[in-house]
Amino acid sequence: MRAAEIYRNGILAGILREENHQQFVFRYNDGYFNDVNKPAISLTLPKTQKEYRSKFLFPCFYNILSEGVNRKLQSTQLRIDENDDFGLLMATAQYDTIGAITVKPIVAI
Numbered sequence: 729m730r731a732a733e734i735y736r737n738g739i740l741a742g743i744l745r746e747e748n749h750q751q752f753v754f755r756y757n758d759g760y761f762n763d764v765n766k767p768a769i770s771l772t773l774p775k776t777q778k779e780y781r782s783k784f785l786f787p788c789f790y791n792i793l794s795e796g797v798n799r800k801l802q803s804t805q806l807r808i809d810e811n812d813d814f815g816l817l818m819a820t821a822q823y824d825t826i827g828a829i830t831v832k833p834i835v836a837i
Contacts, residue, residue, distance in 0.1 A: 729748075734789075736769050736828050737828045750783050752785055754786060761776075789817055792826065792831075793821075799816070
């Protein structure tokens, strides 16, 4: 199982886990959830205390990933399988992303 912390504008919003290659789970951090001034990280992931589960990487995270030749180049240079969406997300979305979301890998849980 792999996991990553999800930040919105530098504030921990929740945890994203890959339980296997066909099961992804996202859950909001309790502190983020309880702060009424903090918005949901995505319209498709409204703030709730339940866990969101999906057979695919959630679109709000998948859309952070590069496509085409850039994706191929990243996967080659980072030595990550081009089809490993979660691995590429953890390797490439830590600092400079197009939106407010950044992703920090959790080494061991």
